[in-house]
Amino acid sequence: MATVKDFRNNVKPNWCPGCGDFSVQASIQRACASLGLEPDDLALISGIGCSGRISGYVNAYGFHGTHGRVLPIAQGVKMANKDLTVIAAGGDGDGLAIGMGHTIHAIRRNIDITYIIMDNQIYGLTKGQTSPRSESGFVTKSTPEGSIEPSVNLMEMALSSGATFVAQSFSSDIKDLTSIIEQGVKHKGFSLINVFSPCVTYNKVNTYDWFKENLVKLSSIEDYDPSDRGMAMKTLMEHDSLVTGLIYQDTVRKSYQEMVKGYKEEPLKDAELNMDREKFNELVQQFI
């Protein structure tokens, strides 16, 4: 059985020392090992950004795509081979600016993949512009007077878009993050995990200390029930979405592939490609 080590590939990340993304990488590796996965069975698809480099830093089938398209690529992979564990990961700009359309529709579609947003509330790779997750008033290179737009309320948006698994975590809490990723991978459907992953270079507001001060663990809220969507929404509102843990899970709704007509137990990649003569003649006959 594979261990955490087997998910390491000896490539040295080019992230800044202290970047939150290191812990996301480590948590994915730990979660996969503890789930009993083999590196060969994991497809890790990532976007473009500092965060997007992650698919090159885990020993697995990695695909580093184009900016914003991590989800369609990952969904295409899963549709082709349902036996693969597919994890998608990318930045807040990647998933909530240029890729926002895909995020909402992937949530609605509910294909069985896990999507980790590495949320540093800024554009890291392009050196510090505002992101859709930046708080209003946030001063960056592109918002010298402070951002005028409010930030995207990702967790509330996910709930209202029909998400079946919504969780949030913090990259300095590797234990919690690992457990959340494990639950996300196990969930049968689309799992959305937002990880506060501080950018130590360009975001001097939302720092490790800031999160430690402001985040509330859902486990500390008495009788919190992640199967209760109303409670989830109310709790997010009460805490300005600054909570960590499993926020909501719908274990009843089936994943996309299970509802698709002609769904088979064998992965699509193993489907027969040749059409027999009889079938062909039948199709031709429909046009006569």
Next chain:
Amino acid sequence: MISQLSWKVGGQQGEGIESTGEIFAAAMNHLGYYLYGYRHFSSRIKGGHTNNKIRVSTRPVRSLQDDLDILVAFDQETIDVNFDELHDDGIVIADAKFKPVIPEGSNATLYAVPFTEIARELGSSLMKNMVAIGASGAILDLDAKEYYTIVSQTFGRKGDKVVENNMKAIEKGAAFVQSQSQGQPSKLKLMPADGRKRMFLIGNDAISLGLLAGGCRFMAAYPITPASEIMEFMIKHLPDYGGTVIQTEDEMAAATMAIGSNYAGVRAVTASAGPGLSLMMESIGLAGMTETPLVVIDTQRGGPSTGLPTKQEQSDLMAMIYGTHGEIPKIVIAPSTVEEGFYDAVEALNLAEEYQCPVILLSDLQLSLGKQTIDTLDYDQIEIRRGDLNLEPDLPELKKGEYFKRYKITDSGISPRLVPGTKNGIFHVTGVEHDETGKPSEKAPNRKKQMEKRLRKLQDLPNKFPSPVALNLQHKNPDLLFVGYVSTRGAIEETIERLEQEGLKVNHAQIRLIHPFPTEEVKPLIEEAKQVIVVEHNATAQLANIIKMNAGYGDKISSILKYDGTPFLPGEIYEKCMQEVVVYGNG
């Protein structure tokens, strides 16, 4: 007796104009005539003039006819809009209800047939279409009984009574015309056909059949005219083969989803038209850079922007060849007939896997939506080739930190390919420049090697591709060589027949492999000809420019261009040839 005629039905969109054409065509097909149908429509669903023009012939036809013999009108607008097209002594059959008039002093014959009234008497005004069909049949001197098979096929589900009433509507329409024509023999009696019923389908149907038969098992697409039929066909049929279609949120998702699926080993495609293709360009570049197979179908329509969304044009050519940023290996193929649409769809899937790169199957609205009879599609020509893909390799265990060389430098430029999930086969994929294992590398020597490897892949394609140019070379040293691509083939072929009757020696080349350009094949054809005319549906002579760029001979090549949204008619090309281009005489 005549060997062919042209019939058109017109009225308001949403009024059953299409089904009137369908039933008429089906009846003629049943009798063994060859057909070519083309619809004029707009982006509205209800309202707005629409018409369906159908050419009926005793021999194969791939183009519209210049003029019109019979016009069936459900409103006055149909007469007003289409009368110019009508033959001097053509026939108008119109619903008496709107008191139809034809221009004064014309030689045409007008039959004001009470379509609606007859239909109402039989129980439903919906049947006015059938009255019109019956009336048309009488003009052709067809026995109304000839419609029976089609009517019972079309309405059989609704019960015998419905079939009977529709037959009555046909008979009454026919009887009305017969009573008006007072026993005069029909000028438009067709020579009998061979009685063989043929496949009658649009180009998009043929392409879809090719995709299915060629092993496509996943499609991701966003609806757009004139590509949607492909998606609709696949939605209907893919589940029988374990496959699926996802209607995505946009074309970027469609293309990248298909890339993800191809990467994981499933033959996946997307289809769209100009606006969608513009959105896909970055993704097509990703497929090129990551050497992932991808088939994209572009059914060209009138551009730019939303342009003429329901009209014919061929103006995406340059964009399809050069549209992505950076330089990638990319194949662009262009079927010139409905049959080729089928075979090329199979071939596109093969080429994408063999060359591990994006393949664009370039159609146009006329080919995609034009509906015609074809003799056959040959099952035995279907072949599935997956190139250097190894689905069940026996690989040695990788050492720690080592990856499989998915981008191995080879002489052909094509590297061994595995899919995710393969034991001991881990490799990385990235749109960033990378080394042989797929790990990012910006080192200059590596960049050079990988770039050259990718571009080297297509070097031999023009020699390997079966018939990169569809040729009709009757003559040595012809006076004229026509060049075109996609749907202009039929109109060019008929133009050539007329020019040959005038004593001109004319050859024809329809380019099928657009990129990489088959220079070696095309150059001698141009060299031999006294003059070359490139016929295309755009304003900037894109194909002519590609030919000049690759083969030279700029001073020999001239263009006949059309970009008003309507398809070339044979007569039009002929006229332009006479007026503007051909330097006459055999000297």
